[in-house]
Amino acid sequence: MCAGLMESQPSSSRKGKRKAQGRDLKSYFSTSNTNPSTHGSGVGNATTERKRVGINDDKFGYEVFTKTGFKQWKNAYLALPKHVGGPNSAHNRARAAFDDFDNQEASVKNKVIVHTKDEKKKYKTRVEASLAIVSYIALQGELFRGHDESETSLNKGNFLEFLDWYKLVVVSVSKYCSSMEDFFDYVNMTVSSTGASCKRKDLLIENHRTIVSNKLERGEISSGRGQHQETSLARPADTRWGSHYKTLLRIETIWESIIEVLSVVHDEQCNPSRAGGLVHTMESFSFVFIMKMMLQILRITNELSCMLQKKDQNVVEAMSLVIDVKTRLVNLRSEGYEPLLE
Structure with a gap:
C-alpha cells in the first residue's frame, strides 16, 4: 500500500x-x-x-x-x-x-474438485453399469422395483437383481484379486509397448507372417480360407469385457511375435527398458495361467455380453443364457482348474 x-x-x-x-x-x-x-x-x-x-x-x-x-x-x-x-x-x-x-x-473450485483418476474411473464404471441396466429394463417394459428390497429378500426387483448379477461376473474378479488387476495392467503395458510406433506395428505383423509361414511349411498348422489373417493388438476398454476377450485372444494367437518384438525393443534401448521386464513377466507361470483362465471365463460370458449389448434383446433367450452362464461358471470353479494345470 x-x-x-x-x-x-x-x-x-x-x-x-x-x-x-x-x-x-x-x-x-x-x-x-x-x-x-x-x-x-x-x-x-x-x-x-x-x-x-x-x-x-x-x-x-x-x-x-x-x-x-x-x-x-x-x-x-x-x-x-x-x-x-x-x-x-x-x-x-x-x-x-x-x-x-x-x-x-x-x-x-480447487477445494471441491479433489477426485483422483482412480475415483473418476470407478465412478464412470458405476454410472455406465447403472445406465446399461436401466436401459435394458426400460426397453423391455419391466418393473424396476420388487415387492421386497430388503437384504433377506430373494427377489429385490429387476434392477437390483441385474445389478447384483452384473457385479458377480468378471468385474468383481479383477476388483478383489490383486494378481488379476496386475495382470490386466501388464496387458495394457504390452499393448502400449508393441504399438507405440508404426515401426513396431509393422515389425509385429511381419514377425507373425514369418512364424505362420514356417509353421505351414513344417505342417504344424493347417491352412484354410479366412485362417491366419494379419492381426494386431487393440487396447481393451475399461468397462467392456468383450474387448478384453478380443485382446487376450490376439495375444494368445501372436504370442511368439509379441515376445520377439519386445526383445527387439529391449535390445535397441541403451538403458534398461520396460520391454525387458514385460518379456520376463509374460513368460512367467502366473501370467500364462491367468491368461488361460480369463480366456475360459470370457469365452463363457462373451455370448451373453454380446446379446445384452443389442438393442432388440429377447428377454426369454437372455434369461436362459444367464442360467446357462451361471451353471458353466460353477462347473469351471469346481472342475475347470485341472485342464489348465495339465
Whole structure:
C-alpha cells in the first residue's frame, strides 16, 4: 500500500498536491498503530462532512486516498490507521478479497474438485453399469422395483437383481484379486509397448507372417480360407469385457511375435527398458495361467455380453443364457482348474 500511495499522487507545485515520500510513511509502517489524528492531513474536514451527510465511517478518508489527495504529507501517516479501520472495514474487506483472489489454491473450485483418476474411473464404471441396466429394463417394459428390497429378500426387483448379477461376473474378479488387476495392467503395458510406433506395428505383423509361414511349411498348422489373417493388438476398454476377450485372444494367437518384438525393443534401448521386464513377466507361470483362465471365463460370458449389448434383446433367450452362464461358471470353479494345470 505504501508503494501505491507514493506513486498515486502526481508531483506539482509546493502549494498543491505532491507525491508521497518514503520518509513520510516510514514512521507509520515501522511503528504500532496509534490513535488517528487528522491534523494537517485534510481528512478532518472530510470526516465532518461525511458524518453530516450520513456516510458510514468504515470508508474513512477514501476520497483523500483515491480522488483528491493530501494537501501535504507531513502528518498524513497519522490518518492511515483510521483509514484502515477495524477488521470489517472497507479497506480490510478489500485486502481480504485480494488475498483470496491471489491464493487460487484455496478457491472453492480447487477445494471441491479433489477426485483422483482412480475415483473418476470407478465412478464412470458405476454410472455406465447403472445406465446399461436401466436401459435394458426400460426397453423391455419391466418393473424396476420388487415387492421386497430388503437384504433377506430373494427377489429385490429387476434392477437390483441385474445389478447384483452384473457385479458377480468378471468385474468383481479383477476388483478383489490383486494378481488379476496386475495382470490386466501388464496387458495394457504390452499393448502400449508393441504399438507405440508404426515401426513396431509393422515389425509385429511381419514377425507373425514369418512364424505362420514356417509353421505351414513344417505342417504344424493347417491352412484354410479366412485362417491366419494379419492381426494386431487393440487396447481393451475399461468397462467392456468383450474387448478384453478380443485382446487376450490376439495375444494368445501372436504370442511368439509379441515376445520377439519386445526383445527387439529391449535390445535397441541403451538403458534398461520396460520391454525387458514385460518379456520376463509374460513368460512367467502366473501370467500364462491367468491368461488361460480369463480366456475360459470370457469365452463363457462373451455370448451373453454380446446379446445384452443389442438393442432388440429377447428377454426369454437372455434369461436362459444367464442360467446357462451361471451353471458353466460353477462347473469351471469346481472342475475347470485341472485342464489348465495339465
